[in-house]
Amino acid sequence: MLSKQQLIEYSEDARKNYVNxxxxxxxxxxxxxxxxxxxxxxxxxxxxxxxPGGFVLKEEPIDNAAVRILQERxxxxxxxxxxxxxxxxxxxxxxxxxxxxxxxPKEQNWFSGRFxxxxxxxxxxxxxxxxxxxxxxxxCAWRDLDDMPEMQLDHEKIYKSALDALRLQxxxxxxxxxxxxxxxxxxxxxxxxxxILGKKLDRRNFQRRILAFGILNRSEEPRKGGAHKAxxxxxxxxxxxxxxxxxxxxxxx
Amino acid sequence: MLSKQQLIEYSEDARKNYVNxxxxxxxxxxxxxxxxxxxxxxxxxxxxxxxPGGFVLKEEPIDNAAVRILQERxxxxxxxxxxxxxxxxxxxxxxxxxxxxxxxPKEQNWFSGRFxxxxxxxxxxxxxxxxxxxxxxxxCAWRDLDDMPEMQLDHEKIYKSALDALRLQxxxxxxxxxxxxxxxxxxxxxxxxxxILGKKLDRRNFQRRILAFGILNRSEEPRKGGAHKAxxxxxxxxxxxxxxxxxxxxxxx
DNA sequence: TTTCATAGTGTATTAAGTACACAATTGTAA
DNA sequence: TTACAATTGTGTACTTAATACACTATGAAA
Numbered sequence: 001m002l003s004k005q006q007l008i009e010y011s012e013d014a015r016k017n018y019v020n021x022x023x024x025x026x027x028x029x030x031x032x033x034x035x036x037x038x039x040x041x042x043x044x045x046x047x048x049x050x051x052p053g054g055f056v057l058k059e060e061p062i063d064n065a066a067v068r069i070l071q072e073r074x075x076x077x078x079x080x081x082x083x084x085x086x087x088x089x090x091x092x093x094x095x096x097x098x099x100x101x102x103x104x105p106k107e108q109n110w111f112s113g114r115f116x117x118x119x120x121x122x123x124x125x126x127x128x129x130x131x132x133x134x135x136x137x138x139x140c141a142w143r144d145l146d147d148m149p150e151m152q153l154d155h156e157k158i159y160k161s162a163l164d165a166l167r168l169q170x171x172x173x174x175x176x177x178x179x180x181x182x183x184x185x186x187x188x189x190x191x192x193x194x195x196i197l198g199k200k201l202d203r204r205n206f207q208r209r210i211l212a213f214g215i216l217n218r219s220e221e222p223r224k225g226g227a228h229k230a231x232x233x234x235x236x237x238x239x240x241x242x243x244x245x246x247x248x249x250x251x252x253x
Numbered sequence: 254m255l256s257k258q259q260l261i262e263y264s265e266d267a268r269k270n271y272v273n274x275x276x277x278x279x280x281x282x283x284x285x286x287x288x289x290x291x292x293x294x295x296x297x298x299x300x301x302x303x304x305p306g307g308f309v310l311k312e313e314p315i316d317n318a319a320v321r322i323l324q325e326r327x328x329x330x331x332x333x334x335x336x337x338x339x340x341x342x343x344x345x346x347x348x349x350x351x352x353x354x355x356x357x358p359k360e361q362n363w364f365s366g367r368f369x370x371x372x373x374x375x376x377x378x379x380x381x382x383x384x385x386x387x388x389x390x391x392x393c394a395w396r397d398l399d400d401m402p403e404m405q406l407d408h409e410k411i412y413k414s415a416l417d418a419l420r421l422q423x424x425x426x427x428x429x430x431x432x433x434x435x436x437x438x439x440x441x442x443x444x445x446x447x448x449i450l451g452k453k454l455d456r457r458n459f460q461r462r463i464l465a466f467g468i469l470n471r472s473e474e475p476r477k478g479g480a481h482k483a484x485x486x487x488x489x490x491x492x493x494x495x496x497x498x499x500x501x502x503x504x505x506x
Numbered sequence: 507t508t509t510c511a512t513a514g515t516g517t518a519t520t521a522a523g524t525a526c527a528c529a530a531t532t533g534t535a536a
Numbered sequence: 537t538t539a540c541a542a543t544t545g546t547g548t549a550c551t552t553a554a555t556a557c558a559c560t561a562t563g564a565a566a
Binding site: 438439457460479483 | 510511512513514515516
């Protein structure tokens with residue numbers, strides 16, 4: 001959390017370096033222990049959480065800005081990022097505006113204006129992430145998708161919209177390379193799909209379908225040491241996976 | 254086309270009224286005589302065309318801005334609009350910037366900065382549109398999708414991206430209500446799909462599939478007076494159509 | 507009345523999606 | 537050591553959707 005003096009400095013820096021009126025908000029999805037997770041931030045003195053976000057440098061492509069912002073929050077440098085929609089209601093950042101208006105003199109307050117936010121979602125490796133709070137927060141942590149806390153501004157709307165976009169993507173693109181460890185079992189992958197979709201799938205049909213995509217390689221050796229029958233291990237065939245990403249799966253017409 | 258003095262005035266007005274650094278570009282699709290059309294603008298003294306676009310008023314939701322911009326260009330007031338992506342390379346408007354830099358003193362030039370553009374596509378009734386040029390152009394006209402001219406800035410990239418988005422939409426949403434006249438024949442509707450997709454479809458299979466969506470009503474009376482066998486007339490069942498728009502068709506998983 | 511272009515309809519085949527059941531493996535508790 | 541519970545692997549019948557393809561019907565013009 002910034003002091004008033006720091007806030008003034010941040011505001012002045014921001015005016016110098018960032019494109020005004022534009023922000024970026026990222027919905028970072030991770031997957032761990034059969035749970036879909038979203039990376040959130042929080043200050044100590046506020047109840048509500050918010051999404052990792054930031055601004056666009058004056059000479060920076062917006063996609064790079066999103067990558068930079070996520071690098072700062074997660075430590076990751078290769079991130080699957082997808083722009084999914086713009087949030088541009090004039091009063092979407094009203095609460096924020098008012099908050100900073102109390103703390104900053106108007107002429108020094110870069111935050112006073114309206115911000116139009118570009119929404120990105122990211123799929124990341126849960127274990128690769130080292131959550132870093134930003135300047136405004138003390139806490140950066142994973143939250144379960146089915147146990148999301150109250151959120152600031154329109155961030156609830158944003159993450160729900162991201163989830164919709166992700167579910168849609170599931171229909172015509174492969175998913176998982178950025179969310180699963182290198183090797184995983186079929187039930188583990190199924191759990192990912194079930195979590196994203198929020199519903200149960202049939203084991204046998206899931207397996208057949210996902211294998212038909214041709215993006216998985218099965219290891220020779222099954223995973224040992226588990227409490228039950230040793231499952232096979234799979235990994236993504238990265239070449240086919242990339243191809244499927246660009247080409248899409250079926251198409252309909 | 255604006256004179257230098259008018260340009261200065263426009264620039265000052267813009268600074269007062271619009272959110273800086275944000276623009277909107279619209280890809281307006283129409284359909285006429287079996288051809289997919291896109292609405293474009295042009296000045297007399299430049300070869301290249303550009304997309305209808307504009308800026309966001311300081312207190313205006315971005316979707317409203319897109320509607321307002323299209324109302325001005327087309328005269329339509331009910332428009333199917335879909336945000337599809339943001340174009341935010343720092344040098345995307347460089348040509349424009351340079352052009353205005355020659356004409357406007359820097360401190361009076363609202364256009365000098367970088368603009369991040371929100372792309373919308375619109376599906377409209379061809380006959381409902383009365384093309385109005387904007388302040389910068391003399392010409393506002395339909396162009397065939399398969400005969401598109403050279404375009405300014407990154408507008409070629411934008412309309413191609415819009416077409417991709419539209420094709421994707423075809424897979425999970427109905428299309429046509431905003432593009433077809435109230436009554437139409439099955440071959441006419443098929444032509445629309447073929448044009449959007451850029452490929453031929455089988456008559457019989459198309460009919461079966463589109464009817465299976467349950468969004469069409471068939472009139473009692475076929476269209477008479479044609480040179481051949483009188484075709485049946487169809488119209489959209491607006492209730493089912495709307496339902497399909499929000500719910501989507503199949504889904505995959 | 508024949509011909510041509512177009513419209514309407516049906517059927518067989520293949521592929522994809524869904525529903526469902528049994529056998530195999532492994533650790534644990536009797 | 538043996539029975540059990542939990543989990544994984546696999547197969548098959550059924551239904552639905554997608555594809556390929558051919559004939560009949562209509563209306564205007566030659």
